[in-house]
Amino acid sequence: MRIPTFLPRFRGRSHDPRTVTVVGRLLGLALLVCFLTGVLSHVLQEPPTWAAGRLPTRPVSGYRVTQGLHAISGIAAVPLLLVKLWTVYPRLFSWPPVRSVAHALERGSLAVLVAATLLELFMGLLNTAQWYLWPFSFRQVHWSLAWVITGALLVHLAVKAPLIAAHWRRTPPGTAEPAADGVERRSLLLGLAAAVGAVTVVSAGQSVTPLEGLLLLAPRDPGTGPQGLPVNRTAAAAGITADDLREWRLRVAGPEPYELTLAELRAMPQHRVELPIACVEGWSKSAHWEGVRVKDLLARAGARDGAALRIVSLQRHGGYGVSEMDRAYTRDGLTLLALRLNGAVLSPDHGYPARIIAPNRPGVLQTKWVTRLEVMA
Template sequence: MKDTTTGGASRRFDLPLPQPPDFLRIGPLREGTFRSPLHEPRTAVVIGRWLGAAVVLCFLTGLVSHALQDPPGWLRDHLPSRPVNGYRVTQGLHVIAGIAAVPLLGAKLWTVYPKLFEWPPARSLRHLLERLAIAVLVAATLLELFTGLLNTLQWYPWPFPFRQTHFWLGWIITGALLLHVAAKAVTIAEQWWRPRTALPGRRAFLGTVGASVAAVTVTTAGQTVPWLSGADLLAPRRPDLGSQGLPVNRTAAQAGTTTVPADWRLTVDGPAPLRLSLAELLTLRQHTVRLPIACVEGWSASAEWTGVRLRDLLDLARVPSGARLRIVSLEAYGPYAVTTMEPAHARDPLTLLALSVNGRVLNADHGHPARIIAPNRPGVLQTKWVSRIEVLG
């Protein structure tokens, strides 16, 4: 008779599997190969707590970044333009936590890697499924950190799109991590609350791991944390280096915008459409604001921007206050040659069509003749070489 009870299903998962012969137990599969006393649950749980905190912080701040860059329809009209430094903080934390997770993951894997060579390899179907889930967790985390690090260098030696892959890997890691924690909940609880017992070498090992995390954090976080800029030795960017005092991700040469048409005009759609030359834009009331530009690679820098408030241009064109905008660049190719802007950003008094930065007219690499600068907005959406502002409704 077929057993349809939950207990019966559980017993079927615990049925032993056929085991390989003992003569295959060679090399690291032999008993006693791993002799360090630190390959034990308490050390693994301590490192796991630190790594788990870094992963959760990366995941949550990554969701913020994704929502600001590509918001779902239900969220699109509710994206805030404040706090001014919101994206700078969340994306800076995202990259800082991701870099800190690298030595933590290495330490965690070293602590538990003898488990990779357990004998027998799979005692039951349940044990086999648990090991497969761990394999998915480890593989996805390694790929996430590897591609994330290369993204900070703007190097993409793979055929798949980085941003979408990075986003979905985050969900896979989170799901696999929750399954792993559920499977090991009893062990984790026992070791989490267990009174600390002296183990030779544990304190030195944990201290070394902590020092490694501190070192990579201090020497890279300066690309987004101003008071650590003096120790910014390993970060791929120095926010204070670059033309006009700012780094540049995409140059005019890369975008094909080194030469601006002599008859360039900014076009603003609306019930009273505008076509304004640079000279005409300069006759309008100019405003200066101090805003950061923060990029997904983790660097950010503040600057003084001067130009025309975007909302003033929209009012001149009689654009409705709740309208969404499409901003079109002179850039012919590239994923951000056309961007959209929600009303909260479009109508914020700090959002400018900037014409100069740090007291100097924008150069070609920074978006001459005009660019967007807005608070709490990813750098890739601060469109350069603006040619047209369209109303989406």
């Protein structure tokens, strides 16, 4: 292998195979957590056929924990990836670029892996700030890139398996590492640990309540917003008008369809629950909600216990104006058509006059400005 002469060369122990292996293990762990929690989030947002009726509503904070881990592991992966690339530089640009079929396979998978991972993390970070610089769907591309990364990583690991195995232990069998070399490697790893710890601590407060006071890098404070909760889409952004709210009725379509005014809805038995709202951007916050149980509304429409539900919003702009609710949620007594938040009537930005709140459910599916509930066959 020859390194082009115009590239700087690094020969220290912080660039040897052992260091590359150690950093790679840490990066792999972060990416694995990020991938698994991302898959879970995707399944909860778009349940596949086999999951019908099997989505868990407990623990009630499950999505808050997993999506918080998703954001935390993704942010932690940024310094890990940068250090990983630094440890293998400039071997990334070795010449000739292809020496054999196996080498071509390794180089190709590596190019795809590096490019896809950089793009995935970059898009994920911008998503936490809801800053979209691209014309395509973030969620679909983010999901697809995750599988591209997984495939490229498996190929890369298969090709590099002998080298990884040889340097997995502290020192290769039959060798003794000079003390100076160990110090150099430890210094790099301590610096990396400090960087990962720092970016984690100053951003994790979006979902880890005890760390809220340390939020520096997170784009939003989960305790800031109308009625003590952030808002992703305001009523104005959703196209909600004063006439919409003035003439509002709740229409329930089922075997025995009916309509309710807001006064009639408030006259029904009210229930109070404490549930978190957790968004795909990584922030979450627990709150007190009051309203009518969805199961009671469906029973009044003559629907069977645990009927699936389609929820329609008044909103005119933005995604998720219509969502579907699995029977595991509709039969759960904690699932409400909420009318009040933290002791006060819902503000327009939080979905006045009525919104959905359910346990262990993504925030984008906690539909606001609900105007129609449709019992599904």
